[in-house]
Amino acid sequence: LVLLAIWALTRYLTLPLIALTRHITAYSATAGRIAPLPGVTGSGSGEVRALTTTFNALTRSLNDREESVISAMRKYQIITENSTDLITRHALDGSTLFASPASATVLGIPADEMSGLNIIELVHPGDTSRVQQAFHDAGTTDVSVTVAFRARLACGEYVWLESALRFMKSTDHAEEILCISRNIDERRRMEDKLHLEARTDRLTRLPNRLMLEERLELAMSRCCRDESLLAVLLIDLDRFKNINDTLGHRRGD
Numbered sequence: 001l002v003l004l005a006i007w008a009l010t011r012y013l014t015l016p017l018i019a020l021t022r023h024i025t026a027y028s029a030t031a032g033r034i035a036p037l038p039g040v041t042g043s044g045s046g047e048v049r050a051l052t053t054t055f056n057a058l059t060r061s062l063n064d065r066e067e068s069v070i071s072a073m074r075k076y077q078i079i080t081e082n083s084t085d086l087i088t089r090h091a092l093d094g095s096t097l098f099a100s101p102a103s104a105t106v107l108g109i110p111a112d113e114m115s116g117l118n119i120i121e122l123v124h125p126g127d128t129s130r131v132q133q134a135f136h137d138a139g140t141t142d143v144s145v146t147v148a149f150r151a152r153l154a155c156g157e158y159v160w161l162e163s164a165l166r167f168m169k170s171t172d173h174a175e176e177i178l179c180i181s182r183n184i185d186e187r188r189r190m191e192d193k194l195h196l197e198a199r200t201d202r203l204t205r206l207p208n209r210l211m212l213e214e215r216l217e218l219a220m221s222r223c224c225r226d227e228s229l230l231a232v233l234l235i236d237l238d239r240f241k242n243i244n245d246t247l248g249h250r251r252g253d
Contacts (some may be wrong), residue, residue, distance in 0.1 A: 060207065088114070088178070089170075089177070095116060095134075106182075106183055107122070123150070135155075141167070149163070160188040161181045163181040164181075166179075201253065212220060
């Protein structure tokens with residue numbers, strides 16, 4: 001009876017537990033994918049069979065999730081490598097952790113040379129404070145922050161970029177800023193051209209009434225803030241009033 005009890009204990013409890021332990025230990029020692037326990041579905045006591053069944057179900061669930069993660073990472077890699085927009089990841093201080101291949105097209109700088117480079121080093125001095133504020137806002141909020149600035153190319157020239165910044169945490173819980181940038185140089189030039197045409201005379205390119213009103217309002221605001229005085233010089237042209245009265249002020253301007 002003693003020998004029979006020992007055999008039953010070994011057959012239905014000890015050996016299945018040893019197999020399960022060895023299986024988990026072997027998986028823990030490698031970087032491979034954990035596999036279900038083979039050939040143990042019907043062995044062991046009721047508790048051991050239940051443990052084995054649960055372990056195998058958990059293993060299949062983990063494998064399915066791993067497949068989903070791998071699939072998502074592959075899609076992300078394809079999008080990143082083929083996007084015409086520059087996709088970068090930065091530490092909160094602006095240093096570059098990752099840059100997509102589009103950096104060579106957008107900035108003229110290969111992606112591997114972007115690693116470790118602080119994005120602020122590429123920003124025009126006149127836009128530095130605005131970009132730093134955008135990084136600060138992105139790191140302290142859960143919403144996307146958009147900023148337009150001039151960035152220096154590898155050749156030394158500057159182009160206008162528009163970047164969308166978003167706070168994120170990496171897989172190791174490190175705090176980062178995801179940045180998606182695109183070249184808006186042509187759009188900015190068109191905006192500047194339209195802005196100039198709206199405020200200058202088409203014939204003489206002299207400032208028109210709209211620019212006068214804007215500059216006057218700005219100067220008056222500055223005087224109120226600094227408690228200073230403002231002088232306005234008026235020049236009267238003989239009989240010019242007749243033109244304004246007959247043709248209108250726009251023609252007169």
